[in-house]
Amino acid sequence: MTVDFLIVGQGVAGSVLAWTLDQRGCSVLLADDPALPSASAVAAGIVNPLTGRKLVRTWKADELFPFLHQFYSDIEKQLGVEFFHPKNIYRPFRSINEQTDYLALIADPETRQYVSESTDDQNYSPYINNPFGGLEVTQSGWLDLSEFVRIIKGYFVRKNQYFEGGVTVNDLTIIGNRTVWKDIDVHKVIFCDGAMARENPLFDWLPYNPVKGQILTAVVENYSISTIVNQGLFILPVRKGLVRIGATYSWHDLDWQATDDGRTYLEAKVDAILKVPYQVVAQQAGIRPSTKDRRPFIGIHPTQPAIGIFGGMGTKGVSLAPYLAEQFARHLLDGEDLEPEANISRCVSLYHGS
Numbered sequence: 220m221t222v223d224f225l226i227v228g229q230g231v232a233g234s235v236l237a238w239t240l241d242q243r244g245c246s247v248l249l250a251d252d253p254a255l256p257s258a259s260a261v262a263a264g265i266v267n268p269l270t271g272r273k274l275v276r277t278w279k280a281d282e283l284f285p286f287l288h289q290f291y292s293d294i295e296k297q298l299g300v301e302f303f304h305p306k307n308i309y310r311p312f313r314s315i316n317e318q319t320d321y322l323a324l325i326a327d328p329e330t331r332q333y334v335s336e337s338t339d340d341q342n343y344s345p346y347i348n349n350p351f352g353g354l355e356v357t358q359s360g361w362l363d364l365s366e367f368v369r370i371i372k373g374y375f376v377r378k379n380q381y382f383e384g385g386v387t388v389n390d391l392t393i394i395g396n397r398t399v400w401k402d403i404d405v406h407k408v409i410f411c412d413g414a415m416a417r418e419n420p421l422f423d424w425l426p427y428n429p430v431k432g433q434i435l436t437a438v439v440e441n442y443s444i445s446t447i448v449n450q451g452l453f454i455l456p457v458r459k460g461l462v463r464i465g466a467t468y469s470w471h472d473l474d475w476q477a478t479d480d481g482r483t484y485l486e487a488k489v490d491a492i493l494k495v496p497y498q499v500v501a502q503q504a505g506i507r508p509s510t511k512d513r514r515p516f517i518g519i520h521p522t523q524p525a526i527g528i529f530g531g532m533g534t535k536g537v538s539l540a541p542y543l544a545e546q547f548a549r550h551l552l553d554g555e556d557l558e559p560e561a562n563i564s565r566c567v568s569l570y571h572g573s
């Protein structure tokens with residue numbers, strides 16, 4: 220048997236890349252080990268073109284955002300499913316000063332294009348502390364990641380192109396431009412193993428800077444806000460009476476365990492924003508595959524032309540993966556140049572292997 224691509228890891232990165240290559244007519248085998256942890260199984264799935272206290276435009280937002288909206292909704296239409304939810308993000312101002320600063324920031328047309336013309340603060344007031352008003356970010360929303368991963372898995376299972384289990388470098392016999400895995404002749408193996416890439420002997424030289432994150436799920440009865448609220452933390456309504464609240468950022472204690480400290484931190488923040496009672500029903504933790512220069516890791520191994528990586532998606536896998544998977548597919552199939560800022564060739568001076 221011969222396949223064009225073996226994709227190792229089915230978080231958002233592996234799912235999006237496998238789908239993209241499949242739609243280009245390639246034969247794709249998708250593998251994932253359910254015994255390993257996955258950041259995509261924890262993440263809120265929010266896409267947000269203006270982030271942080273300074274409303275900074277996400278890297279390449281003007282390309283990423285139109286592309287991702289089209290990408291996820293095209294899959295929904297093609298498969299007759301629903302997992303992508305375009306929603307505005309309401310940003311209540313913390314103070315009069317912040318209101319003034321934000322109004323100055325959105326005078327810039329590059330930022331303004333992502334801000335709603337009108338925001339109904341009254342609508343939020345029964346639930347959210349917003350004495351200084353707020354603004355709504357557009358072109359945002361959230362991807363139901365568990366559902367997305369489940370649907371993409373089902374698509375490849377039905378095609379008999381899914382392997383449930385681990386694939387390690389030791390399992391691969393690399394013969395120049397091709398690889399043999401379990402008697403299958405593979406043209407290229409692409410690792411989409413998220414934060415686990417730090418333990419992958421072929422890619423452990425890449426400068427990762429992983430960030431642990433924790434998130435709560437809470438019941439909030441009679442909460443009728445359908446948009447995402449964000450003020451240093453997000454409140455994401457996932458269905459009637461149920462919200463996700465997050466997230467924490469920690470560069471130490473890099474395990475996948477939820478902690479009391481994480482919960483206390485998030486509860487203190489949500490108490491300052493939410494006016495109505497809530498009850499935490501779940502808490503999860505994950506490791507974001509962030510990188511030192513905050514750009515993804517995409518490309519072909521410096522000395523193994525049959526092996527590649529599509530990872531380092533950090534805090535924004537849902538926004539980055541669709542556009543960058545398209546770029547990677549064009550690179551792999553049409554020989555086009557990769558986005559230099561995302562190409563692992565920028566780190567090649569760190570590679571000392573054979």
Ligand SMILES: Cc1cc2nc3c(=O)[nH]c(=O)nc-3n(C[C@H](O)[C@H](O)[C@H](O)COP(=O)(O)OP(=O)(O)OC[C@H]3O[C@@H](n4cnc5c(N)ncnc54)[C@H](O)[C@@H]3O)c2cc1C
Nearest residue numbers: 228230231232252258259262264265386413432505536537
């Ligand atoms: C609390 C929290 C909140 C977040 N919120 C958001 C958000 O709102 N929006 C957003 O865009 N991002 C968010 N993120 C970041 C997001 O989780 C990541 O950007 C994204 O999930 C990374 O996807 P990935 O596919 O690269 O890695 P992962 O999702 O970790 O997937 C890697 C997969 O590879 C598999 N795997 C690894 N090694 C092997 C192997 N050897 N063989 C087979 N399978 C293997 C694992 O089982 C796993 O399924 C959040 C993260 C956290 C922790």
